[in-house]
Amino acid sequence: MSGDEVLNKMREAGPMTRPATLLLYSAPKSGFGDEWMTFLPIGLGFLQAMLGRNGFPCRLANLSGLGRKEVLAYLKGQQPQVIGVSMFTFNRKRSCDLLRMAREACPGAVLLAGGPHPTHLAGEVFEDCPALDAIVKGEGELPLLGLLRALAAGRPWRLEPGLILREGPTPSLPPMEDLDLAGAPVDHFAADFLDDPGQLSYLSTSRGCPATCNFCNTPEFWGSSVRFRSPASVVREMGLLRERYGLTYFSFRDDTFTANRGRILALMDLIRDSGQYPLWNCQSRVNLVDEERLVAMKRAGCEFMQFGVEHGSERVLQLLDKGTNMKHAHRALTLVRKVGMNLGIYLITGIPGERWEDVELTADLIRATRPHDVQVSPLALYPGTRLFDQYRAEGRIDRDFFRGAGDAEVFARVDAHTEKALRHLAAVADRTRAKAVYSPREFAEQKAWLGFCAVTNLLCGEAAEEAGLPLEAEAEYAEVIRLEPGNAWGFLKRALLRRKAGRKAEALADLAEVLALAPGNPEALELAAQWQAKGGRSRGWQASHGPKAVMKGSESYLARD
Ligand code: B12
Ligand code: SF4
Secondary structure, eight states, X not given: OOHHHHHHHHHHHOOSSOOOEEEEEOOOGGGTTOTTTTSOOHHHHHHHHHHHHTTOOEEEEEOTTOOHHHHHHHHHHHOOSEEEEEOOGGGHHHHHHHHHHHHHHOTTSEEEEESHHXXXXXXXXXXXXXXXXXXXXXXXXXXXXXXXXXXXXXXXGGGSTTEEETTEEOOOOOOOSOGGGGOOGGGGOOEESXXXXXXXXXXXXXXXXXXXXXXXXXXXXXXXXOEEOOHHHHHHHHHHHHHHHOOOEEEEOOTTTTSOHHHHHHHHHHHHHHTOOOEEEEEEOTTSOOHHHHHHHHHTTEEEEEEEEXXXXXXXXXXXXXXXXXXXXXXXXXXXXXXXXXXXXXXXXXXXXXXXXXXXXXXXXXXXXXXXEEEEEEOBOOTTSHHHHHHHHTTOSOTTHHHHSTTOOOBSOOSHHHHHHHHHHHHHHHHHHHHHSOOHHHHHHHHHHHOSOHHHHHHHHHHHHHTTOHHHHHHHHHHHHHHOTTOHHHHHHHHHXXXXXXXXXXXXXXXXXXXXXXXXXHHHHHHHHHHHSTTOOOOOOOSOOSOOOTTGGGHHHHHOO
């Protein structure tokens, strides 16, 4: 039965009463203060949207940072009939703690866990979380809706498909064929303990990836055929986020955003036609971009493109089953610089079989391609990946690792080579960063080739400011304002520049324009508040909002005992 048919059947069944659902997330304790770790997962937003569309009340809560007393008080106050926790490998322990507290506070509630960790390691999770009633396997929308429909109709929910019970799994559900069925997180958004609606600027527009890298759980979790939301639903989501929260910067977090050429071109056309003028970033594979796609993306506001390049050695790429080679990497990275976006690359080291000369090849790749941002991570083994299965089968991962080690990750190699490689690649990336900024000649070439493109002006303006050339920078922003008066970014950048030059009244006038175009824009509101506070200082927004921490993925590795 297709996803649509299942859903239609569920609709026909019709609910009697509507059980209330509370969906929870928490960062691990060690990540309470970490901006990335405390993001509410996008998936919970989709689940809420699906329930909302079908008339089931649902709230989200981000319990990161809350102590036991506060969590218990909150849950006792809510008393939902169903409580679900989004569980990843990195927050598995905290998620079990939440389930224990949920059982204490709401003894009659059905307690669920979903997400990659319980989907791939159900047995361990059930043993570790005695309070847990069931795991929702993989994609959660249809199974959760089915469970709620059963509860509402007084049917035994344990018979519903798509679940894993302590006794074993119920029949599987096919993936949703039409991703638009779930709507978008913004549609029914209601969340507690989430003070920054900017989190909604992380968008997910597809599921699955055509590749089968052996260190990644996407192929197993989402499958190798990619499903896409329609371009219209994506642009509608962006428009609503701008209307309701003033958001004008977005991060497409699809695994392989550019997987389908025709779809990307159609989406870019729609974004341009929408008159929203967003800036955004995305990520993809080096073998799935070409000049036409990249140019269309830049014209639609893409200012930062990240690639999972992983390594500079062909031999190591083969060890990872990456399915790309150095030719792909050089071609894609060179093309991004030619088109003129900020360029980011993800790298992995600490790979079994990796030698020092391979690490040097990766360093050469950084030097040759001059990325603006480099993220180096040690290879971690996650459940649901082929490497994890292989290590387990070979007895190289202790069966109890995920039970006794708190929220720690399993690294493929813990040795001096990996430490040295992490530090070396980070140092090379740091040194290269200064050379990454586009030169005046490169900007001139981009302009001659593409004609007017707001992203070029904004990046060129930033580079001019950094070079101490405020008049040139102002001219870049002024051109954006003249040619695209509906583009909030020209005003925002000029406001910052003017404020820096002490032209406070003009700066505030520009901010007012931003707020007229995108009411509630968080950057403009924050800056206005800072500037109106006596002696307040601007923190200097960059057009590029993507990750900037070179060592991000390495921190926990280097900090381990
Ligand atoms: C976007 C993303 C991020 C964003 C998060 C932004 C956000 N607001 O969500 C950022 C960049 C911040 C991020 C950071 C990190 N991420 Co990340 N991230 C992803 C990515 C690429 C997409 C997630 C996504 O949105 N998917 C789409 C939505 C619809 O799916 P979903 O959230 O999984 O939810 C669905 C199901 O899982 C299920 N479900 C989930 N929870 C629940 C709960 C219930 C009750 C039910 C019924 C169902 C259910 O139903 C949902 C709807 O279908 C995934 C890879 C992937 N393709 O999934 C990695 C991934 C989730 N990240 C991962 C990791 C390791 C991290 C970091 C630890 C990296 C680091 N070292 O800092 C941090 C952790 C911080 C955090 N809070 O997540 C791993 C997790 C592996 C694991 N087994 O735990 C993944 C799987 C990547 C990978 N293949 O290795 N990440
Ligand atoms: S690492 Fe990236 S390219 Fe490889 S399978 Fe995972 S999502 Fe796809």
